[in-house]
Amino acid sequence: MDFSEKWGTDVEEAVKLALIDLKLERDQVEVTVLEEPSKGFFGIGSKLAKVRVEPKKKEEEKPEPKREPEIREAAPEQKKSEVRNTDKKRRDKKKKEKRRPIIPKEPEENLVEVENHPAIDFLKETTEKMGLNLEITAKTSENSVYVDIRGKDSGTVIGKRGQTLDAIQYLTSLVVNKDNEKYIRVVVDAENYRAKREKTLEQLANRLADKVVRTKRSVRLEPMNPYERKVIHATLQSNPNVTTKSEGEEPYRRVIIELVK
Numbered sequence: 001m002d003f004s005e006k007w008g009t010d011v012e013e014a015v016k017l018a019l020i021d022l023k024l025e026r027d028q029v030e031v032t033v034l035e036e037p038s039k040g041f042f043g044i045g046s047k048l049a050k051v052r053v054e055p056k057k058k059e060e061e062k063p064e065p066k067r068e069p070e071i072r073e074a075a076p077e078q079k080k081s082e083v084r085n086t087d088k089k090r091r092d093k094k095k096k097e098k099r100r101p102i103i104p105k106e107p108e109e110n111l112v113e114v115e116n117h118p119a120i121d122f123l124k125e126t127t128e129k130m131g132l133n134l135e136i137t138a139k140t141s142e143n144s145v146y147v148d149i150r151g152k153d154s155g156t157v158i159g160k161r162g163q164t165l166d167a168i169q170y171l172t173s174l175v176v177n178k179d180n181e182k183y184i185r186v187v188v189d190a191e192n193y194r195a196k197r198e199k200t201l202e203q204l205a206n207r208l209a210d211k212v213v214r215t216k217r218s219v220r221l222e223p224m225n226p227y228e229r230k231v232i233h234a235t236l237q238s239n240p241n242v243t244t245k246s247e248g249e250e251p252y253r254r255v256i257i258e259l260v261k
Contacts, residue, residue, distance in 0.1 A: 002054060002055075003022075003052055003053060003054035003055075004017075004018040004021040004052075004053050004054075005018070005034065005050065005051065005052045005053075006021065006050070006051060006053070007048045007049065007050050008037075008048060008049050008050075008051075009037065009048060009049070010037050010049050011031075011033055011036075011037065011049045011051060013049070014048075014049045014050060014051040015031055015051055015053060018031075018051060018052075018053035019053065021053075022053060022055065024055060028055060028056060029053050029054060029055055029056060030053070030054055030055075030056055031051055032051065032052040032053075032054075033049070033051055034050040034051060034052055035048070035049060035050040036049060037049035105146065105187070106141050106144055106146075110141045111139040111140065111141050111146065112139060112140055112141070113137065113138070113139050114138055114139070114140050117138050117140065117145065118175055118176050119138055119145050119147050119172050119175070119186060119188075120136055120137075120138050120147070122171075122172055122175045122176075123136050123147065123168070123172060123188070124136055126168070126171075127149075127153075127157065130156070132151070132153040132156055132157065133151055133152060133153050134149050134150065134151035134153055135149070135150045135151050136148070136149055137150075143182075143183075143184060143185060144184065144185040144186075144187065145176060145184055145185070145186050145187070146187050146189070147172065147186070147187065147188045147189070148189055148190075149188065149189065149190040149191070150190070150191060154190045154191045157190050158190050158191070158193050161197075162193060162194070162197055163225075165188060165190055165193060165194075166225060166227075168188055169186060169187065169188035172186050172188055173185075173186040197228075198231055201228055201231040201232060201235070202231065202235045204221075204232075205231070205232045205235040205236050206235065206236075206239075208221070208257055209239055209241065209242045209257055212241075212242050212257050212258065212259050213241045213242065213259065216259055217259075218258045218259070219256070219257045220254060220255075220256050221254050221255045221257070222254060223248070223251060223252045223253060223254045224253070224255065226253075229246055229253065229254075229255050232244060232257075233246075233255065236257065240260065241259065241260055242257050242259060242260060243257075243258050243259075243260055244256065244257050244258070245258070
């Protein structure tokens with residue numbers, strides 16, 4: 001174990017708990033006080049002490065007389081730098097390979113901008129009745145329609161974590177596919193929200209995966225809709241250190257990130 005962080009009523013108690021955890025003596029460790037204890041006012045607002053205890057670093061062996069110290073000192077740093085550069089290149093390459101939309105969009109050359117479409121008519125009528133000032137455009141292909149909403153009231157259409165936008169997309173899809181033998185895929189976006197949300201979820205997934213590896217403990221995310229869960233699963237699919245699964249029933253179904261056993 002590289003270090004131990006413990007809470008205690010005072011610093012000494014927290015240090016003792018950490019020493020037990022590390023199985024070391026007081027003179028074998030270095031102590032960093034992360035949070036000072038506070039008694040509060042009549043016991044209200046009292047705070048515990050928190051310390052970080054880690055083993056003292058062993059002194060490096062002296063270089064042999066025949067070898068130049070500069071070479072021995074520079075070599076490890078150079079090696080670390082090379083490793084860091086290699087890791088960075090690998091991560092950058094991996095990001096480029098993975099940075100594909102979870103829900104792919106058809107190439108622009110396959111799309112045609114339209115002025116009259118059931119999706120546009122439905123959304124204009126709905127947003128006008130809501131008293132919103134918005135610009136609505138659409139592009140279509142043989143099997144899809146992509147609707148873009150912009151304007152000062154677009155935040156209202158997006159809603160909390162895109163919940164309103166998802167509801168509007170669902171209703172628009174019902175309207176477009178009503179009495180239609182062939183299913184048309186409908187994607188409604190506002191101010192490029194879906195791409196931004198997808199990037200945020202990818203960053204969240206990678207950050208929590210690192211936490212799982214570091215702490216050796218599983219992480220349960222907040223409930224998400226199927227699309228957001230799919231982003232988390234897809235982002236971590238190629239991570240060899242963690243695995244993901246979903247549990248619960250809609251609308252409370254959530255993703256769990258676990259360490260690979």
